[in-house]
Amino acid sequence: MSSAEPGTPNVSAQFTKVQRQYQQLLDRLTPFVLYRWLGTAGLLSIFMLRILFSQGWFIVCYALAIYLLNLLLAFLQPKFDPSLQDDLLADEIEGGGEDTGASLPSQRDDEFRPFVRRLPEWQFWLSATKATFLALLATMSEIFDIPVYWPILVIYWFILFTLTMRRQIQHMIKYKYIPFDFGRKVRYGSR
Incomplete structure (x- = not known):
């Protein structure tokens, strides 16, 4: 005997349907980077206007600003941190181990390794938008x-912000x- 009556939708089926529609919306938004960020900026502007006109919820605003700063730092950092790889390499050398070759290229002839972010742009946008919406709520x-x-x-x-960005910029340098x-696409050789 079924727990649901015929004709009434199951709750988990409804949840799956809503989840699928949400994913389809996100999939359609993916290629529109500028419009996605403009929408998020608009949502953030609405939030800031709400804070300014109500003269309240400063803790919520501060928490959102700290969260967005953490997202920005993760967006600016490489997925494979060269400073951690240098530490591992130094530990191996001190321990008598061999060089694993897990460092960034140091010469032009070394293998090219593209910059891979710790937090991809899509996840940065999605997390920032969700956080702003929750802060507005x-x-x-x-x-x-x-x-x-x-x-x-x-x-x-x-x-x-100043201290963390200074540290991040020093790391980048x-x-x-x-x-x-x-x-800009880098071109090698003459054409």
Whole structure:
């Protein structure tokens, strides 16, 4: 005997249908990078206007800003961190092991290894959009409107942003990688 009556949809079937429709929407949005980011910027603008006009939910805003900063750092970092590979190589050399060759190319003749991000652009966009939407929903509840002196949060966030970006830029300079290609294709030889 079935637990569901004939004619009534099963809850898990409905959930699967909604999940499939959501995935189809995401699949259709994939090629439109500029429009996706413009939509996210618009959603973020709505959130900021909500914060400014209501003069509340500063903790929610701060939490969103910290989360977006973490996403940005993961987007700028390589998937295979050369500093960690250098540490592993140094440990092997000290331990009497052999060179595994797991470092970045040091000469022009070495193998080309493209920059692979720790967090791909698609995941960055999707996570940022979801977080902004959830933060906007959080501003609809008085529970999350915790009174706080907001200028301290702003100053602390700018200090945190400056320190982390300085460290990231120093890492990029030290290991000679640029996380952006600006649409230029490198050509070798004369044409």
